[in-house]
Amino acid sequence: MxxxxxxxxxxxxxxxxxxxxxxxxxxxxxxxxxxxxxxxxxxxxxxxxxxxxxxxxxxxxxxxxxxxxxxxxxxxxxxxxxxxxxxxxxLAGIGDPQALDLLLDAAINDFALSVRRAAARGLGTLHWDELAPESIGSAQAKVATVLLTASQDHEWIVRYAAINGLQELAIASTISHPDLTQQILAHFDLLVDLDDNLAVIARIWLAQKNIQANINEILAQQPILEQQISSLQHTSDTNDWQATLEKLYARKRQQQTYPEGDPHKFREVAAAIFRGE
Structure with a gap:
């Protein structure tokens, strides 16, 4: 046929x-x-x-x-x-850089959250090796700028996708542009204290863990690069998932609201009175 x-x-x-x-x-x-x-x-x-x-x-x-x-x-x-x-x-699944401009615009300008989410995620899956070598750096910088903005979108699902995109960008640029990876890691440290959504916070910690694992793998295979990317070594306990869970529970407790008259609302005051403060 x-x-x-x-x-x-x-x-x-x-x-x-x-x-x-x-x-x-x-x-x-x-x-x-x-x-x-x-x-x-x-x-x-x-x-x-x-x-x-x-x-x-x-x-x-x-x-x-x-x-x-x-x-x-x-x-x-x-x-x-x-x-x-x-x-x-x-387009995200295909990863062709021809879609770059469309994805950049959609990630921050489209009114539909589903479109912004798809675009933010797609920016992290582009096949950088299909661009001319001299174009990769500037293209990744544009993507970083847009994803850093998208990571503060008013819709949590868009922020979540942007974190995923930033993770992939940081991993892709670790050797070629370690300063960009450093910028992303610093942004994650800031976001984790500012975001109020537990799913997004957890995704940030996972991104930090995955980026650090990639750095460790690179150093294990190419120790000669240690000086070049040593500044990317993250000293926090983001690789400790027990600590991560404890942080999530702590944030959840901070966000928990109690009805008027609930004794939990006066726990800190009661403790201070007991201590004689």
Whole structure:
């Protein structure tokens, strides 16, 4: 069977799908075929009001890879934020730097939190080796600037994605731009005291742990780099997950509110009176 004939059958299946389940199955078959001619139709499926079909389309576009990048950039629906978010997930999964400008803009300027989240995460998964060597440093600096801003977004889920992106950027730049990795680590130390969401705080500590593990692995394999990246050695106890859990519980207790009249509200006052203060 020729590709045009196969595509015709697969598109007919989509057209005739009379339920959400059958639509998902039809889009999955189109995605699994990995036909270049099917790319526009997979992009169209991103806008269906069917998350299962969108997931299948994203997976198909990622599997197709680079040939799907330009169509995604050209055909993303500017009026459907759900489709934009799914499209950015596909671009993030592919990791082609052609999407850099779109991701930079979407991460801080799009009104939809799902789009900002997808863009922030995607900025951390770019394949830097596909850029010209002389362009990598400036591109990573732009990404760092945007992700540092996104890590203070008013929506916690966007901040969470930005932390993930910053982690990947710090790991990617450890050898080539250790000053950038240092900037990210310093920013994490600041954020962990400012953020009020426990999930984000935990993600920051995990990012610190993963970056430190990467630094240790580099030093084990290339000890000659010790002087170059020794300033990145983190002296905190972020690798100690018992300490991490204790910190989380402490923050949770600090955030806990008690009803009026609850004796917990007066614990510190009572303790001070008992001590004679």
């Amino acid at each position: 020729t590709e045009p004939d196969l595509l015709k059958i697969l598109l007919q299946d989509i057209a005739e799908a009379d339920s959400a389940t059958r639509m998902v199955a039809a889009v999955e078959r189109l995605a699994q075929a990995q036909l270049a001619a099917g790319i526009p139709h997979l992009i169209t499926a991103l806008g269906y009001n069917n998350p299962g079909a969108a997931v299948a389309a994203v997976e198909g576009l990622i599997a197709i890879g680079r040939p799907a990048v330009q169509p995604l950039l050209e055909l993303l629906d500017g009026y459907n934020y759900g489709a934009r978010a799914w499209g950015l997930r596909a």
